Amino acid sequence: MSSDIILNATIMGVGMHLGAWRHRSQSPSDYLNLDYYREVAQLAEAGRLHALFLADTLAVSEENYERPNLGAMDPTAVLGALAAVTSRLGLVATASTTFNEPFNLARRIASLDHLSRGRAAWNIVTTFIPDVAANFGKDPLLPHAERYAKAEEFVDTVIALWESWEEGALVGDKASGLFADRNRVHAVNHDGRFFSVRGPSTLPRSPQGRPILYQAGSSEEGRALAARVADVIFTVQNTLSSAIAFRKDIRERAVREGRSPDSIKVLPGLVPVIGGTERESQQRKAELDELAGEAELRKLASRVGIPVRELALDKPLPFDRIKANDKFNASRGFQAAAMQLGASEGLTVREILYRNGGGHPQVVGTPEQVADFIESWHRAGAADGFNLMIDELPSGLRTFVEEVVPLLQQRGTFQRDYRANTLRENLGLGNPDDTVRSQERRSANYA
Amino acid sequence: MSSDIILNATIMGVGMHLGAWRHRSQSPSDYLNLDYYREVAQLAEAGRLHALFLADTLAVSEENYERPNLGAMDPTAVLGALAAVTSRLGLVATASTTFNEPFNLARRIASLDHLSRGRAAWNIVTTFIPDVAANFGKDPLLPHAERYAKAEEFVDTVIALWESWEEGALVGDKASGLFADRNRVHAVNHDGRFFSVRGPSTLPRSPQGRPILYQAGSSEEGRALAARVADVIFTVQNTLSSAIAFRKDIRERAVREGRSPDSIKVLPGLVPVIGGTERESQQRKAELDELAGEAELRKLASRVGIPVRELALDKPLPFDRIKANDKFNASRGFQAAAMQLGASEGLTVREILYRNGGGHPQVVGTPEQVADFIESWHRAGAADGFNLMIDELPSGLRTFVEEVVPLLQQRGTFQRDYRANTLRENLGLGNPDDTVRSQERRSANYA
Numbered sequence: 001m002s003s004d005i006i007l008n009a010t011i012m013g014v015g016m017h018l019g020a021w022r023h024r025s026q027s028p029s030d031y032l033n034l035d036y037y038r039e040v041a042q043l044a045e046a047g048r049l050h051a052l053f054l055a056d057t058l059a060v061s062e063e064n065y066e067r068p069n070l071g072a073m074d075p076t077a078v079l080g081a082l083a084a085v086t087s088r089l090g091l092v093a094t095a096s097t098t099f100n101e102p103f104n105l106a107r108r109i110a111s112l113d114h115l116s117r118g119r120a121a122w123n124i125v126t127t128f129i130p131d132v133a134a135n136f137g138k139d140p141l142l143p144h145a146e147r148y149a150k151a152e153e154f155v156d157t158v159i160a161l162w163e164s165w166e167e168g169a170l171v172g173d174k175a176s177g178l179f180a181d182r183n184r185v186h187a188v189n190h191d192g193r194f195f196s197v198r199g200p201s202t203l204p205r206s207p208q209g210r211p212i213l214y215q216a217g218s219s220e221e222g223r224a225l226a227a228r229v230a231d232v233i234f235t236v237q238n239t240l241s242s243a244i245a246f247r248k249d250i251r252e253r254a255v256r257e258g259r260s261p262d263s264i265k266v267l268p269g270l271v272p273v274i275g276g277t278e279r280e281s282q283q284r285k286a287e288l289d290e291l292a293g294e295a296e297l298r299k300l301a302s303r304v305g306i307p308v309r310e311l312a313l314d315k316p317l318p319f320d321r322i323k324a325n326d327k328f329n330a331s332r333g334f335q336a337a338a339m340q341l342g343a344s345e346g347l348t349v350r351e352i353l354y355r356n357g358g359g360h361p362q363v364v365g366t367p368e369q370v371a372d373f374i375e376s377w378h379r380a381g382a383a384d385g386f387n388l389m390i391d392e393l394p395s396g397l398r399t400f401v402e403e404v405v406p407l408l409q410q411r412g413t414f415q416r417d418y419r420a421n422t423l424r425e426n427l428g429l430g431n432p433d434d435t436v437r438s439q440e441r442r443s444a445n446y447a
Numbered sequence: 448m449s450s451d452i453i454l455n456a457t458i459m460g461v462g463m464h465l466g467a468w469r470h471r472s473q474s475p476s477d478y479l480n481l482d483y484y485r486e487v488a489q490l491a492e493a494g495r496l497h498a499l500f501l502a503d504t505l506a507v508s509e510e511n512y513e514r515p516n517l518g519a520m521d522p523t524a525v526l527g528a529l530a531a532v533t534s535r536l537g538l539v540a541t542a543s544t545t546f547n548e549p550f551n552l553a554r555r556i557a558s559l560d561h562l563s564r565g566r567a568a569w570n571i572v573t574t575f576i577p578d579v580a581a582n583f584g585k586d587p588l589l590p591h592a593e594r595y596a597k598a599e600e601f602v603d604t605v606i607a608l609w610e611s612w613e614e615g616a617l618v619g620d621k622a623s624g625l626f627a628d629r630n631r632v633h634a635v636n637h638d639g640r641f642f643s644v645r646g647p648s649t650l651p652r653s654p655q656g657r658p659i660l661y662q663a664g665s666s667e668e669g670r671a672l673a674a675r676v677a678d679v680i681f682t683v684q685n686t687l688s689s690a691i692a693f694r695k696d697i698r699e700r701a702v703r704e705g706r707s708p709d710s711i712k713v714l715p716g717l718v719p720v721i722g723g724t725e726r727e728s729q730q731r732k733a734e735l736d737e738l739a740g741e742a743e744l745r746k747l748a749s750r751v752g753i754p755v756r757e758l759a760l761d762k763p764l765p766f767d768r769i770k771a772n773d774k775f776n777a778s779r780g781f782q783a784a785a786m787q788l789g790a791s792e793g794l795t796v797r798e799i800l801y802r803n804g805g806g807h808p809q810v811v812g813t814p815e816q817v818a819d820f821i822e823s824w825h826r827a828g829a830a831d832g833f834n835l836m837i838d839e840l841p842s843g844l845r846t847f848v849e850e851v852v853p854l855l856q857q858r859g860t861f862q863r864d865y866r867a868n869t870l871r872e873n874l875g876l877g878n879p880d881d882t883v884r885s886q887e888r889r890s891a892n893y894a
Contacts, residue, residue: 021619021626028619028626032561032651034531058550060649065627072649074551074558080527081562084481101546103505103582104521111521114479115528134645135550138638172468172475177740179468179475180512191585198581202507202519204479293624 005378005414006265006385006427008092009044009400010053011037013068015392016271018299019291021067024392031068034081040394041082044089047401048415050426051090051121053214053234053387054078058099059131063302066295076108083116090423091116092214094123097154098147099136102195105154106161109211110203118207118422122158123214123234124225126151128330144329148221153192155213155229160188162210163432164200180204208424209432218246218333227253230264231429234387236333236360237268238341243382265384265427268377269360272370273391274399285364288391289354300349300357303334313350317342334359360389367403374404375413452825452861453712453832453874455539456491456847457500458484460515462839463718465746466738468514471839478515481528487841488529491536494848495862497873498537498568500661500681500834501525505546506578510749513742523555530563537870538563539661541570544601545594546583549642552601553608556658557650565654565869569605570661570681571672573598575777588776595668600639602660602676607635609657610879611647627651655871656879665693665780674700677711678876681834683780683807684715685788690829712831712874715824716807719817720838721846732811735838736801747796747804750781760797764789781806807836814850821851822860 013031014021021028030036044052057064057071064070075093082091091112095105105122113120126147127133133141142150169184188199215222215230218237226233233250237243246268251261273288275281289296301308305328306321317339328335338358341347347355356362363373377383390396408414418426460478461468468475477483491499504511504518511517522540529538538559542552552569560567573594574580580588589597616631635646662669662677665684673680680697684690693715698708720735722728736743748755752775753768764786775782785805788794794802803809810820824830837843855861865873 022621022624028621029617029651034562034564037562038531057649058554060632060647064649065629065632066624067626069649073561074523074555076521076523077527077530077555077558077562080524081531083524084485084528084531099548100551101583104547107505108521108524111524114520115481115484115524117481131645136548136644138643170476174469174475177469177513177738179514182512185507185512196585197583198578200507202504202511202516204476291624 004428005374005408006267007049007414008051008053008090008267008385008387009040009049009397010055010269010387010389011040011393012055012070012389013072015396016389017288017292017391018067018295019288019293020392022291023288024395028068031072036394037078037082038085040397041086041089043394043397043401045086047397047405048417049089049388049401050385051092051423052082053092053123054094056094056096056125057129057132058096058127059129059135061129061131063295063298076112079112079120080115083112083119088119088418088421088426090119090121090212090426092121092123092212094125094216096125096127096132097151098127098142099132100154102154102157103161103197103199106158107202109158110162110201110206113206113208113211114203118424120206120208121212121214121232121423123216124151124155124230125216130329141329144219144332145221148219148225150194152225153194155225157188157190157192157195157197159210159229160190161197161199161201162206164188165204167205167209170204208422212423212427212429217331218336222333223250223253226250226264227259228257231424231427232265232267235266235268236337237382238337238358238361239344240377240380240382242337242340243268243377244380247382247384263429265429267385267387268383269389270374270386271356271360271362271389271391272396272400272404273362273364274367274370274396274403276366278365278369281364281366284391296353296357297349300338300353302330303358304338305330305335311349314348316346316348317352319343367399367407370400370404371407371411374408375411378413451875452821452855453714454496454861455498455500455537455714455832455834456487456496456844457502457716457834457836458487458840459502459517459836460519462843463836464735464739464838465514465742466735466740467839469738470735471842475515478519483841484525484529485532487844488533488536490841490844490848492533494844494852495864496536496835496848497832498539498870499526499529500539500570501541503541503543503572504576504579505543505574506576506582508576508578510742510745523559526559526567527562530559530566535566535865535868535873537566537568537659537873539568539570539659541572541663543572543574543579544598545574545589546579549601549604550608550644550646553605554649556605557609557648557653560653560655560658561650565871567653567655568659568661568679568870570663571598571602571677572663577776591666591776591779592668595666595672597641599672600641602672604635604637604639604642604644606657606676607637608644608646608648609653611635612651614652614656617651655869659870659874659876664778665783669780670697670700673697673711674706675704678871678874679712679714682713682715683784684829685784685805685808686791687824687827687829689784689787690715690824691827694829694831710876712876714832714834715830716836717821717833718803718807718809718836718838719843719847719851720809720811721814721817721843721850723813725812725816728811728813731838743800743804744796747785747800749777750804750806751785752777752782758796761795763793763795764799766790814846814854817847817851818854818858821855822858825860
């Protein structure tokens with residue numbers, strides 16, 4: 001592949017690893033502090049990473065009492081602050097299509113795009129955590145297919161709002177007093193199964209034409225949504241072969257949607273645990289695992305959808321029990337990845353736990369080994385780049401930026417500087433669809 | 448009165464005056480730019496103003512095509528950015544109880560409180576603009592009393608979420624691995640007429656104990672809500688006598704709610720139009736009015752709730768027609784203020800338009816005259832301070848900070864520096880209610 005590798009840094013609490021808050025030297029309440037987010041963001045920008053990605057969860061589940069909650073802080077507030085202290089870094093806010101209103105969310109992300117001068121993205125999630133539903137009423141979580149039906153409609157409505165002002169509709173002619181050209185601002189008049197939104201947006205077109213869309217979710221419905229509208233898909237792919245097949249599938253789906261296959265970027269998660277030597281990296285990993293204790297086991301049980309007591313450390317995953325659970329309503333991507341890892345290499349539960357609990361692929365090694373992994377997946381067509389799930393922040397990101405990034409730059413596969421000011425351009429994406437054509441196509445779905 | 452005057456600066460588009468965008472020398476699209484907001488916020492902080500207040504509207508109404516929309520940008524995103532570039536200034540985000548979810552809003556404002564280290568406030572509004580309702584479904588706007596019934600429940604739920612983690616519940620003991628003390632984090636279990644929210648919040652107690660509550664709305668229901676829960680009430684009071692009566696009423700209501708009368712601060716809006724001489728201030732006012740054209744007339748018609756054609760420039764307001772409109776569902780405070788101004792001084796429509804359209808009181812004059820007005824209302828017990836509705840930004844604020852603030856400081860009625868780091872302390876407010884007592888009292892309403 002000729003294009004540069006894309007790299008994002010993900011913030012989950014004070015690091016992806018459940019032991020991170022105990023292992024790091026800084027305050028356990030850093031995940032509430034602007035100074036912490038500023039340090040991480042400025043590190044990512046110093047390393048020329050394309051974007052900072054904020055995960056989100058709208059509830060504090062039982063396991064979250066054991067560590068800084070990954071979704072404790074509102075992403076818009078945090079990324080608004082980071083817009084003021086960075087200038088090139090993309091800012092990706094996760095937000096749920098199940099527990100937001102399209103009008104509010106569209107305005108929030110477009111505001112971030114204006115404030116950051118074209119660096120905002122929305123990471124579309126549908127939310128699979130029952131604890132979240134309880135914070136928004138008495139109804140249980142919608143079933144998977146319904147969640148995605150609602151997500152499709154939500155996203156179309158948001159895009160229509162983002163495109164409701166034509167380019168140039170804000171005239172701003174002080175002499176004549178013409179502020180906006182009313183004829184170039186269009187109601188959305190969305191009237192669908194889940195939402196009714198008249199519009200238009202309160203905001204003119206944003207600097208990127210419209211903000212970037214990430215989609216996180218690798219189920220059939222998630223892939224379909226991503227192939228239709230997303231600029232980036234964030235996925236969990238545990239093996240090179242599954243990642244190659246996944247990316248091929250997404251690109252083919254995009255083509256079937258009338259898009260260029262290069263208009264959608266596939267970013268698997270990657271957990272780098274870096275040390276100056278292999279031994280040092282293994283030491284870091286062992287320390288983190290020791291501090292996480294049994295939390296990793298509970299996380300794996302929740303991920304595959306069975307009680308903790310049905311997992312035995314020195315046995316394989318109970319595949320039959322997992323498959324028999326027809327009430328499973330959580331992330332299918334994470335469940336599939338964990339099972340595939342366990343099956344393909346015949347791993348015990350203990351071995352799966354060591355391998356990041358069957359979640360995102362993990363490289364425990366030297367900067368060279370991490371750089372090699374990234375390049376090999378990129379070269380093989382398994383990834384356009386990675387969402388880096390840093391083990392512990394900011395230390396893991398600092399090492400990545402200081403040790404891995406220069407290697408990739410020397411090898412000519414990662415940018416030495418930002419190409420442009422907007423995330424859209426930095427990701428190598430073209431302009432979004434022409435306003436009118438895009439609006440017409442979408443509104444046809446709800447006629 | 449012994450206590451210092453409280454001053455907030457309000458951002459509405461690029462200034463309160465409808466002609467501001469044409470009068471100012473800067474770009475008409477500044478209301479989309481971080482640099483603009485940064486400049487205004489840093490000016491306010493240089494002037495030791497207590498807080499910056501962001502108005503909000505969740506729709507673009509027809510008249511908003513004529514000028515920068517006051518509620519175009521999401522306040523959380525903007526104030527998140529300003530948290531990063533200020534250190535003492537309070538940050539007040541307006542948000543509607545009709546078109547938000549309590550869980551999301553509570554988290555958003557609490558996040559801002561953490562990021563700003565204790566400078567966040569929520570300005571509670573119920574939304575009276577029908578265009579907004581059309582962006583959130585097919586139902587018409589709730590009637591006034593219903594909107595406030597929903598607001599009462601919304602606010603109680605938000606406070607319960609803010610108090611759901613006891614002080615100190617985040618233990619963060621790395622050695623033992625105890626991150627949070629589960630026994631000191633409480634579900635909210637709110638189950639009311641409008642909302643069902645289990646909680647707890649994803650966030651520990653915020654730096655101010657809980658964020659500050661502003662309430663904007665001076666109807667019977669608005670006063671009742673403010674007297675029960677608000678720290679600050681923002682009101683439109685056109686005459687000294689009405690302002691004295693209003694503040695007395697609010698303080699008495701607070702006492703009946705078992706609160707200290709000093710625990711709620713009454714801030715009327717005030718529009719200063721300042722010039723070096725009286726003549727210069729009148730010149731500025733004339734230029735702005737000329738540039739606004741007929742927009743002010745349409746605004747007045749909408750404010751009193753009758754068609755524009757029923758207003759004659761050189762006649763009084765048609766009081767009978769206005770009172771006959773039993774479908775009026777907009778701001779009762781603004782309607783009453785305009786009618787009172789027209790009646791008490793026998794003004795024509797043209798004269799009312801000159802007087803800021805019957806909205807907030809206006810002082811067109813020298814810095815001394817503006818300072819005198821502020822002090823006289825404060826001394827008379829008409830106001831604890833003012834929400835400054837700056838005519839044009841940033842120029843009007845710069846003049847206020849450079850010319851009026853030093854006068855007030857010399858006279859010893861305005862702070863020469865911030866007393867503390869949190870908005871709560873700078874407003875002279877005590878600690879919020881004790882967690883458990885406060886939660887019990889509120890949940891009793893929904894038992």
